[in-house]
Structures are given as C-alpha cells and as structure tokens.
Amino acid sequence: MxxxxxxxxxxxxxxxxxxPASAAKHEDPAVAHITYADAPEGTVYTDILIKMTTDDESYTDFTQPPQVCEEDAKNGTALDIAAESGIAKYHEDGYVSLSLHHKKAGVLCIYSNEEVLKMDPSCDFIDLSINYGDFKAAYIDAEGNILGVTSASETAYSMDTPYGFSTEGDSLTFQRHGAHPRTxxxxxxxxxxxxxxxxxxxxxxxxxxxxxxxxxxxxxxxxxxxx
Structure with a gap:
C-alpha cells in the first residue's frame, strides 16, 4: 500500500x-507596460503599431492623443498630436498606431519611467497578437513625427513581469506574462x-x-x- x-x-x-504557475500571480493582459532604450534623439514616447486595415471593424480615424501622466493623478496633459500628425497618418506596410486607431484602445499614458496602454478587457494584447500578428513600435517626438520604427516584435515569456513591450534600438519584444506554451x-x-x-x-x-x-x-x- x-x-x-x-x-x-x-x-x-x-x-x-x-x-500554469501564472495563476498564482495574475497580470492583466489588457494592460501593457512599455519601455524603450537606445531611442533616436528627441524621442518623447514609443507608440505600438499593429497591422490593421482601414476597413477593419475596430479601426477608427482617430481616438485621442497620448497624455503625460503623473502617479496617482486622475488626468494627464495631452500631447499636441492630432489626426494630421505623422504618427496618425502612418500606414507603412499596413501598420498603424494602436493607440490612435483602435476603437478599444484607451489613452496612452506617458510616465517618467514607462508608458501604460490599456485596452478594453474584451480585446487584450493576447487577442491583438492573435488577430493582427507581430507588433512594431515607432519612436515619436512631441509633435507626433516618427523618428524611427522597430522591426517586427519577438515574443518572450516570464512569470515575473507583466504584459508589455520593450524596445532596444531597432528591436521590439512583446512580453507575455506566464510560462511558455511549450513548457x-x-x-x-x-x-x-x-x-x-x-x-x-x-x-x-x-x-x-x-x-x-x-x-x-x-x-x-x-x-x-x-x-
């Protein structure tokens, strides 16, 4: 016996x-924490790009400009980025700004050490990666001009980090919380x-x-x- x-x-x-051990520590897949390194001079923030056509049901001409935010503040200060800006008009290789053109994207908040982009819970970043494929990121100045665009994203998995993106020069990593599907x-x-x-x-x-x-x-x- x-x-x-x-x-x-x-x-x-x-x-x-x-x-999945990730069940022990839940990270919201609809919230992306974004950081960048080795960015072009003049970069104010990075904007995540997705390959979405203008006839997609989730596409809209313009949502809202990103905001410079402070911790615990209810509202931030909007950047002077309009529908006529370079990033709003960007459509190279089918890629467009996620925060400016997806109906379910919230305000992109720019903090001192990172950016935070929240999607509607019905359309999180896992859904976006499945529906639209690899992401890209654009380095943007204060007027919405594009200073550079990364290559397509590579996906990394970690039990210790939330969902998000990190750039380093021309490279972009899409960070998923949890164990690798193969594991x-x-x-x-x-x-x-x-x-x-x-x-x-x-x-x-x-x-x-x-x-x-x-x-x-x-x-x-x-x-x-x-x-």
Whole structure:
C-alpha cells in the first residue's frame, strides 16, 4: 500500500505542476507596460503599431492623443498630436498606431519611467497578437513625427513581469506574462502520462502482491503437510 500511496502522490504532484504557475500571480493582459532604450534623439514616447486595415471593424480615424501622466493623478496633459500628425497618418506596410486607431484602445499614458496602454478587457494584447500578428513600435517626438520604427516584435515569456513591450534600438519584444506554451504542453503531457499509467502500475503492483501472498500460503501449506 505504501507504493500505491507514493505513486498516487506523484500523480497529484505532476498534475499540479501542469497548472500554469501564472495563476498564482495574475497580470492583466489588457494592460501593457512599455519601455524603450537606445531611442533616436528627441524621442518623447514609443507608440505600438499593429497591422490593421482601414476597413477593419475596430479601426477608427482617430481616438485621442497620448497624455503625460503623473502617479496617482486622475488626468494627464495631452500631447499636441492630432489626426494630421505623422504618427496618425502612418500606414507603412499596413501598420498603424494602436493607440490612435483602435476603437478599444484607451489613452496612452506617458510616465517618467514607462508608458501604460490599456485596452478594453474584451480585446487584450493576447487577442491583438492573435488577430493582427507581430507588433512594431515607432519612436515619436512631441509633435507626433516618427523618428524611427522597430522591426517586427519577438515574443518572450516570464512569470515575473507583466504584459508589455520593450524596445532596444531597432528591436521590439512583446512580453507575455506566464510560462511558455511549450513548457505548459510538456507539463500537461507528463501529467496525462502519469495519470494514464497509474491504473496499469497499480494493477501490476496488486497482481505481484497477490502472487506473493499465494506463494506464501502454499509454502505454509507445504510445511503443515510435512508436519
């Protein structure tokens, strides 16, 4: 019975490991924290770009300009960026400004150490990556002029960071919170294998136990006959 108990405990542990550890610390996938490095001179903020056509049901001509915000302040100060600005008109290779052209994008807030872009919960950044593919980022000055655009994003996974984006010169990383899907798949497969094998292993152990008991009983009977 000790062996069976040990096997059952191992199965429970394997199944527990298969559950995404990110559940222990929830990060909102509709909120992106954005940082940049090695940006062109004159950069005031970075704007995330998505490959969205003008006839997309979520496209709009112009939402609202980004704001310079302070911690705990209810409202920020809007930048002088209008529908005629370079970033609002940008449409190269099908990419447009997410914050300026997506109906479900909130105000892009520019803080001293990062930017924060909130989407409507019905359209988070996981949905955006699935629906529109790789992101890009544009370096923008105070008047909305584009100083540079990164290459398409690469996706990274981490249990310790929230959803967001980070640029370094020409590169852009889309940071997803949680374990890599491949890791989760391996964990689930391992747990499933243990659970599937469990009845077979238990049956084998029980069968061996019965054989040992029968052998012991026969040995006792033989000894009694000799007496």
């Amino acid at each position: 000790k062996k069976i108990s040990a096997i059952f405990t191992a199965a429970v542990m394997a199944f527990s490991l298969a559950l 989760i798949s391996i964990m689930i497969a391992a747990a499933a294998l243990v659970l599937i094998s469990l009845p077979i292993i238990i049956g084998f152990i029980v069968s061996k136990r019965k054989k040992r008991l029968k052998a012991s009983e026969r040995a006792k009977e033989t000894q009694n006959d000799l007496k």
